Amino acid sequence: MSTIGTTGLKLYNTLTRSKDDFVPIDPAAVRMYVCGPTVYDFAHIGNARPIIVFDVLYRLLRHLYGAAAVTYVRNVTDVDDKINKRAFDSGITIRQLTDGTLEQFHKDIDALGALRPDVEPRATDHIDEMRQIIDRLVAAGVAYVAEDHVLFEVAAMARLPGVPKYGALSRRSLDDMIAGSRVEVAPYKRDAMDFVLWKPSTEAHEPGWPSPAGIAQPGRPGWHIECSAMSWKHLVAAFGGRLKCEPADALSFDIHGGGIDLAFPHHENENAQSCCAFGVERMASVWMHNGFLQVEGAKMSKSLGNFTTIREVLDEWDGEVARLNMLRTHYRQPIDWTVSGLEESARILDDWYRAAGDADPTTPAPEFVEALADDLNTAKAISVLHELKSGDAGVFKASAALLGLLPRTATARANARNAESGVDPAEIEALIAARIAARTARDWAESDRIRDELVARGITIMDGKDASGQLITKWEIRG
RNA sequence: GGCCUCGUGGCGGAGUGGUUACGCAGCGGACUGCAAAUCCGUGUACUCCGGUUCGAAUCCGGACGAGGCCUCCA
Numbered sequence: 001m002s003t004i005g006t007t008g009l010k011l012y013n014t015l016t017r018s019k020d021d022f023v024p025i026d027p028a029a030v031r032m033y034v035c036g037p038t039v040y041d042f043a044h045i046g047n048a049r050p051i052i053v054f055d056v057l058y059r060l061l062r063h064l065y066g067a068a069a070v071t072y073v074r075n076v077t078d079v080d081d082k083i084n085k086r087a088f089d090s091g092i093t094i095r096q097l098t099d100g101t102l103e104q105f106h107k108d109i110d111a112l113g114a115l116r117p118d119v120e121p122r123a124t125d126h127i128d129e130m131r132q133i134i135d136r137l138v139a140a141g142v143a144y145v146a147e148d149h150v151l152f153e154v155a156a157m158a159r160l161p162g163v164p165k166y167g168a169l170s171r172r173s174l175d176d177m178i179a180g181s182r183v184e185v186a187p188y189k190r191d192a193m194d195f196v197l198w199k200p201s202t203e204a205h206e207p208g209w210p211s212p213a214g215i216a217q218p219g220r221p222g223w224h225i226e227c228s229a230m231s232w233k234h235l236v237a238a239f240g241g242r243l244k245c246e247p248a249d250a251l252s253f254d255i256h257g258g259g260i261d262l263a264f265p266h267h268e269n270e271n272a273q274s275c276c277a278f279g280v281e282r283m284a285s286v287w288m289h290n291g292f293l294q295v296e297g298a299k300m301s302k303s304l305g306n307f308t309t310i311r312e313v314l315d316e317w318d319g320e321v322a323r324l325n326m327l328r329t330h331y332r333q334p335i336d337w338t339v340s341g342l343e344e345s346a347r348i349l350d351d352w353y354r355a356a357g358d359a360d361p362t363t364p365a366p367e368f369v370e371a372l373a374d375d376l377n378t379a380k381a382i383s384v385l386h387e388l389k390s391g392d393a394g395v396f397k398a399s400a401a402l403l404g405l406l407p408r409t410a411t412a413r414a415n416a417r418n419a420e421s422g423v424d425p426a427e428i429e430a431l432i433a434a435r436i437a438a439r440t441a442r443d444w445a446e447s448d449r450i451r452d453e454l455v456a457r458g459i460t461i462m463d464g465k466d467a468s469g470q471l472i473t474k475w476e477i478r479g
Numbered sequence: 480g481g482c483c484u485c486g487u488g489g490c491g492g493a494g495u496g497g498u499u500a501c502g503c504a505g506c507g508g509a510c511u512g513c514a515a516a517u518c519c520g521u522g523u524a525c526u527c528c529g530g531u532u533c534g535a536a537u538c539c540g541g542a543c544g545a546g547g548c549c550u551c552c553a
Contacts (some may be wrong), residue, residue, distance in 0.1 A: 352489095460516070463515070
């Protein structure tokens with residue numbers, strides 16, 4: 001199935017609205033940027049989706065191109081009005097607030113089995129780069145200063161040669177946007193569609209940095225500029241002169257990902273900023289967007305009381321169960337996040353661990369990689385896994401590993417589970433020995449009594465006979 | 480109001496212009512002292528209405544329904 005000259009990887013590109021062969025700008029330096037969390041509070045289960053989805057893509061890219069050839073950048077937004085307000089209200093600095101929230105975020109996504117990105121840049125560490133880009137945009141004539149703000153002038157973009165049309169990514173025409181516009185028109189904007197690159201900090205709770213564009217008043221960045229700055233620094237400038245490609249292509253990178261809600265306005269505006277600042281046709285070649293998640297059939301919202309944090313899910317479920325549950329649906333489809341779904345995922349995982357045992361991973365199955373390479377068809381890949389389950393355990397495990405699943409041995413998992421549950425293995429073994437004695441004595445009442453007790457304690461027992469015909473009973477805790 | 484995505488069996492969820500998805504649950508069988516675990520087998524489907532076609536669940540149009548964006552929300 002592989003196409004000559006490529007690895008066979010196809011990805012759906014929001015920019016072209018089609019599933020295209022993935023052709024890296026330089027296969028020796030595959031570069032991906034994903035919009036990460038705004039760290040002001042516990043991350044919710046919807047935030048976990050892009051983390052898991054792009055983690056699978058990261059693993060797949062490393063498999064296809066070699067680990068050393070792939071660079072994954074996922075930013076941390078550590079300055080915005082919610083952060084500013086919450087930090088001020090708590091009497092701490094935004095850095096103190098965001099450090100604490102970021103630590104919690106890392107705990108959450110580590111439990112979900114996500115690899116750390118190669119670079120995890122923070123917005124507040126890149127104010128210089130933001131200023132540079134803003135100054136470039138002013139110089140290019142697509143940004144203007146008004147009342148200590150710097151605004152991107154959307155209409156001016158059309159006058160700049162070699163850059164895309166505004167709206168090309170999200171497929172919106174300026175006319176449509178203006179017609180259905182609910183944008184608040186600030187008096188200092190030349191046009192309602194213009195968006196903020198930089199704004200002045202005047203209130204006590206607003207952190208400030210030296211402003212660009214000759215503005216004396218300290219200020220802070222608008223929402224979109226940080227991604228233009230950080231992707232440029234870590235995926236473009238960091239590779240300056242090292243890429244084997246056309247010079248114009250060296251100013252963009254391969255994959256830009258995030259939630260579907262970010263397509264507009266966030267990614268549209270990032271794209272506009274980066275393209276205009278560097279005079280390029282596109283900021284990234286492939287734009288990928290994951291679908292949304294509902295909880296028990298309803299939109300997740302604080303007013304409905306179904307705002308589920310990752311933390312709450314992890315209190316009840318193994319992170320690996322949550323991960324499998326997420327990957328059972330194709331990333332562009334909506335997911336209905338339900339308890340019954342998690343229960344089914346847990347059953348599947350128990351089954352898989354039993355099949356995988358303590359085998360070491362070897363090489364993933366070609367048909368499995370092929371399924372994943374088809375626009376990250378994890379649902380198909382999981383069905384392949386069901387087939388591989390009864391085959392070679394090493395191949396099964398290596399395949400699952402591309403999804404970030406089955407990272408442990410069955411023994412290690414069972415031990416961890418026993419420790420968590422507070423069950424004393426010696427006590428269970430004693431009960432099982434007593435039951436075998438009762439069975440040998442044909443004392444069925446006693447044997448059944450012990451069995452019922454074990455089941456009541458959440459133990460699954462598996463009766464059998466050893467090679468010499470002796471009764472043996474294995475047991476485990478299922479979850 | 481404008482733009483976009485989606486609608487598959489009890490449930491989850493792929494795929495394809497004509498042949499079994501797969502998984503979970505259910506049911507039947509094997510195994511068992513009886514169970515459990517495991518293995519084998521098995522039923523039910525493509526929202527509705529038109530159109531294109533030898534043939535559509537798969538392509539086109541419409542209806543209905545669900546969700547998203549246009550509000551710094553993944």
